[in-house]
Amino acid sequence: MKFVLPLTLRFLFTVAFLLDRLGAAASLQPQIPSIASFTASDGPGFPISSSTQIVVDSAFQNTGSPSLLNYANTFRDDLVSLTGFTLLPWVQAGSLEGAQTSPVVFLTLGATGHEYFNGVATDEGYDFAISSQSYIINGSGPIGAWWGTRTLLQQMVLTTESSDGITLPAGSGSDTPGWEIRGFMLDAARHWFEPSFLADLCIYASFFKLQTFHIHASDNLWDQNFISGPDWRILYSAFRFQPSPGSPIAGLAPLKNETWTRDQFADLQAACAARGVTIIPEIDTPGHSLHITKWKPELGLPTTPDLLNLSQPDTIPTIKAIWDEVLPWFDSSEVSIGADEYDASLADDYISFVNEMAQYISQQSGKSIRVWGTNEPSTTLSIDTNVTIQHWDFPGDSIPVQLMERGYRIINSEQTFLYLDGKTSDDGQFPVELDQNLMWAGAPDGGGWAPNIFTRDDSSNNTTPQNPLLRGAIMAIWNDWGNNATTPLEIYYQLARSLAVFGEKTWAGSGVRDTQLTQDQFNSIYDTLNAATPGQNLNRVVPAQPNNVIFQYQTVFQPLTSSFDSVGPPYTLTFTIKPSSSSQISVPLFDGTSMLVPFDGGVIFSGNDSKLHVQSLAFEDPTTKVRYPLLYTLPTDVYTTVEIHATRNYTYAIIDGEAYWWMTDLDIWGEYMKPANMSFAAPSRLIRAEGFDGELYNVSLVLGS
Numbered sequence: 001m002k003f004v005l006p007l008t009l010r011f012l013f014t015v016a017f018l019l020d021r022l023g024a025a026a027s028l029q030p031q032i033p034s035i036a037s038f039t040a041s042d043g044p045g046f047p048i049s050s051s052t053q054i055v056v057d058s059a060f061q062n063t064g065s066p067s068l069l070n071y072a073n074t075f076r077d078d079l080v081s082l083t084g085f086t087l088l089p090w091v092q093a094g095s096l097e098g099a100q101t102s103p104v105v106f107l108t109l110g111a112t113g114h115e116y117f118n119g120v121a122t123d124e125g126y127d128f129a130i131s132s133q134s135y136i137i138n139g140s141g142p143i144g145a146w147w148g149t150r151t152l153l154q155q156m157v158l159t160t161e162s163s164d165g166i167t168l169p170a171g172s173g174s175d176t177p178g179w180e181i182r183g184f185m186l187d188a189a190r191h192w193f194e195p196s197f198l199a200d201l202c203i204y205a206s207f208f209k210l211q212t213f214h215i216h217a218s219d220n221l222w223d224q225n226f227i228s229g230p231d232w233r234i235l236y237s238a239f240r241f242q243p244s245p246g247s248p249i250a251g252l253a254p255l256k257n258e259t260w261t262r263d264q265f266a267d268l269q270a271a272c273a274a275r276g277v278t279i280i281p282e283i284d285t286p287g288h289s290l291h292i293t294k295w296k297p298e299l300g301l302p303t304t305p306d307l308l309n310l311s312q313p314d315t316i317p318t319i320k321a322i323w324d325e326v327l328p329w330f331d332s333s334e335v336s337i338g339a340d341e342y343d344a345s346l347a348d349d350y351i352s353f354v355n356e357m358a359q360y361i362s363q364q365s366g367k368s369i370r371v372w373g374t375n376e377p378s379t380t381l382s383i384d385t386n387v388t389i390q391h392w393d394f395p396g397d398s399i400p401v402q403l404m405e406r407g408y409r410i411i412n413s414e415q416t417f418l419y420l421d422g423k424t425s426d427d428g429q430f431p432v433e434l435d436q437n438l439m440w441a442g443a444p445d446g447g448g449w450a451p452n453i454f455t456r457d458d459s460s461n462n463t464t465p466q467n468p469l470l471r472g473a474i475m476a477i478w479n480d481w482g483n484n485a486t487t488p489l490e491i492y493y494q495l496a497r498s499l500a501v502f503g504e505k506t507w508a509g510s511g512v513r514d515t516q517l518t519q520d521q522f523n524s525i526y527d528t529l530n531a532a533t534p535g536q537n538l539n540r541v542v543p544a545q546p547n548n549v550i551f552q553y554q555t556v557f558q559p560l561t562s563s564f565d566s567v568g569p570p571y572t573l574t575f576t577i578k579p580s581s582s583s584q585i586s587v588p589l590f591d592g593t594s595m596l597v598p599f600d601g602g603v604i605f606s607g608n609d610s611k612l613h614v615q616s617l618a619f620e621d622p623t624t625k626v627r628y629p630l631l632y633t634l635p636t637d638v639y640t641t642v643e644i645h646a647t648r649n650y651t652y653a654i655i656d657g658e659a660y661w662w663m664t665d666l667d668i669w670g671e672y673m674k675p676a677n678m679s680f681a682a683p684s685r686l687i688r689a690e691g692f693d694g695e696l697y698n699v700s701l702v703l704g705s
């Protein structure tokens, strides 16, 4: 096993282990999210070894999509990656009694009585029973069994290995999430992300039993100086679904290189579904719609081109045409039409629009819709109650308890607790990560936040965990400052701990179960679980190297490929360089002649998550292609030693005793500019990468900043 635990924990685990050897009942380790109930029993526990057999009940192996068998195979992959047991037996279908080898992890279905806190039956629950011979996971549906495999893996990584290997304590338990919707939203409109990164986020979230990934897929930057002036077409906007060639909406996505194709999106949905996560796509209209007005300017309201004029006869048909194109892409039974921050003086237009879209999307695809809670006061009309309201702004845009009184189903995304902004927010409005103090003690009574809590101030504005109209909660990370505010990995750094605490609070709630985690318990296990999360490597961890030296070369005359695609911070990258002084280079042509082209010095290092250019020693993010220059120019006539220090919060270079920081400049609503630090993973794959043509000596990459 790869996990190193603090000494105090080791001592406790040793005691637990000795008790176990004596046959006394041992308990499960606390994990994230907490398990609803577990009763330890006497006797030896379940050993994990390279001969552990996974058996899927043949009566249920093909039930569901993904099926129980699909989930079992993914579980085996994870078990192999966490234990290193590459020869672990393949998954078999059969019965518990018929299993040839023991001990056996047995996945079956049929568990009954699993209900969300509101009393609605769910297939997300599971019972489990652990003995020396078997670890039985009995799901109320395939997804429940999947969550049960996460429980087993978390126990395994939190349990210390003894000379006999890892033994999970004997006993039996039962576990069910409190709410039907437990997820996170990413603003993938104002920042471009590759599908592979989005898939990694799903995989990460799934380890903490989150099951909804809401992707905000169309929007624009918001800057009053542009919106209300003649230059609004310059403001960045995007619609991320690439229309098919010749489609009537082809004009909607001019930057093809920043869209997902239908195949890519299908793969992304499948990668998430394989781990129990559903993608809920959002196309936001009639506000946040510059992507539409850049294409059809006549549809915008005159002074606010980001808002569509819903009375213009072509507006709603255009929005329907957009949904016609992409509805067949989506696997989810619900989609979000956004519908936030529209003009409140046009309330009747807004409400009619939402109702018309609810009906249209239902007719075309059978899907139902969600909208953001939006203040649109009308004396005559109201939104159909089969539209789910995703509340975000108390009390300005909606008062959830009052909406529930009128029969609306609610998802809690209240910004006071659940909003983040990429890198930073306007004047500290939102924290960098979910505020742990609010999560653990932010309710009006001093208890922890949970989906039934909308405000800290007045408990009459909150509801009970049992409210049948409360569907769950979705936390959100926005990218209000656009593509150049963060790298994708910086978004992960903000989400990593946030998703884990959110997993606990949306699964177990606050004050409902006596097994819920304490903040101290969460803090003592989070790092171990984060490091162990299988199926992705968002931390960009590399195999341990002697003295933490990733590589070290005295001279680099030729382009050199390392075996490290990218190395996550903290690290120190040092080199001595004398760039070529040429301002032009000769490029060979097909006819055998050559031509001189301007030369910017080339790329010194490149990797999957970053490149380092000679020119202004700029780091480049290969996803967005944004460059972050230093206020520094390398001299071409002398050797310069550059020592780069990186953490998850910043990157700086020491050159001739001076520190230079890689920064960006955030345009905060067009009101002021705010400088911010940038973090980059090390560009470790290629040394003397694209076109570098100078001298390079004493290159080293060492872990630790």
Ligand SMILES: *[C@@H]1O[C@H](CO)[C@@H](O)[C@H](O)[C@H]1NC(C)=O
Pocket (backbone or CB within 6 Å): 096, 108, 109, 110, 111, 112, 127, 136, 138
């Ligand atoms: C799974 O749960 C159901 C309902 O409690 C039960 O009938 C069935 O025997 C259980 N399966 C196993 C293998 O324990």
Ligand SMILES: *[C@@H]1O[C@H](CO)[C@@H](O)[C@H](O)[C@H]1NC(C)=O
Pocket (backbone or CB within 6 Å): 301, 302, 309, 310, 311, 312, 313
């Ligand atoms: C919206 O469009 C309608 C129909 O073209 C038009 O009558 C109306 O004046 C427009 N609204 C605004 C605010 O311009």
Ligand SMILES: *[C@@H]1O[C@H](CO)[C@@H](O)[C@H](O)[C@H]1NC(C)=O
Pocket (backbone or CB within 6 Å): 358, 359, 362, 363, 366, 367, 368, 369, 384, 386, 387
């Ligand atoms: C929601 O209700 C409206 C009006 O009753 C109806 O037209 C629409 O089809 C319903 N949508 C769904 C998803 O049930």
Ligand SMILES: *[C@@H]1O[C@H](CO)[C@@H](O)[C@H](O)[C@H]1NC(C)=O
Pocket (backbone or CB within 6 Å): 395, 399, 401, 402, 458, 460, 461
């Ligand atoms: C909830 O909050 C609002 C605004 O803060 C207030 O007007 C209202 O009376 C509160 N209580 C209920 C039960 O809605």
Ligand SMILES: *[C@@H]1O[C@H](CO)[C@@H](O)[C@H](O)[C@H]1NC(C)=O
Pocket (backbone or CB within 6 Å): 537, 565, 566, 608
């Ligand atoms: C790095 O990129 C290459 C090429 O796209 C890919 O094959 C590889 O899996 C990536 N490595 C990591 C760690 O993401």
Ligand SMILES: *[C@@H]1O[C@H](CO)[C@@H](O)[C@H](O)[C@H]1NC(C)=O
Pocket (backbone or CB within 6 Å): 192, 255, 257, 258, 623, 624, 625
């Ligand atoms: C996409 O193309 C545009 C226009 O050529 C360019 O400005 C932008 O940097 C490209 N984006 C990416 C992610 O390559």
Ligand SMILES: *[C@@H]1O[C@H](CO)[C@@H](O)[C@H](O)[C@H]1NC(C)=O
Pocket (backbone or CB within 6 Å): 432, 647, 648, 649
């Ligand atoms: C990075 O910033 C976060 C949030 O601002 C802070 O909690 C953390 O301690 C910082 N880490 C380092 C290594 O400076």
Ligand SMILES: *[C@@H]1O[C@H](CO)[C@@H](O)[C@H](O)[C@H]1NC(C)=O
Pocket (backbone or CB within 6 Å): 481, 482, 484, 485, 626, 627, 628, 629, 663, 664, 665, 666, 667
């Ligand atoms: C980032 O974008 C803003 C405009 O949104 C611009 O003012 C700033 O210079 C850019 N910073 C970098 C490093 O590209």
Ligand SMILES: *[C@@H]1O[C@H](CO)[C@@H](O)[C@H](O)[C@H]1NC(C)=O
Pocket (backbone or CB within 6 Å): 649, 650, 675, 676, 677
């Ligand atoms: C960048 O990070 C350093 C070290 O934490 C900090 O001192 C500095 O204030 C940060 N710069 C900005 C603009 O936030």
Ligand SMILES: *[C@@H]1O[C@H](CO)[C@@H](O)[C@H](O)[C@H]1NC(C)=O
Pocket (backbone or CB within 6 Å): 576, 639, 697, 698
């Ligand atoms: C590289 O390091 C060695 C040993 O410290 C030193 O002698 C040499 O001068 C360095 N090379 C350059 C070009 O600075």
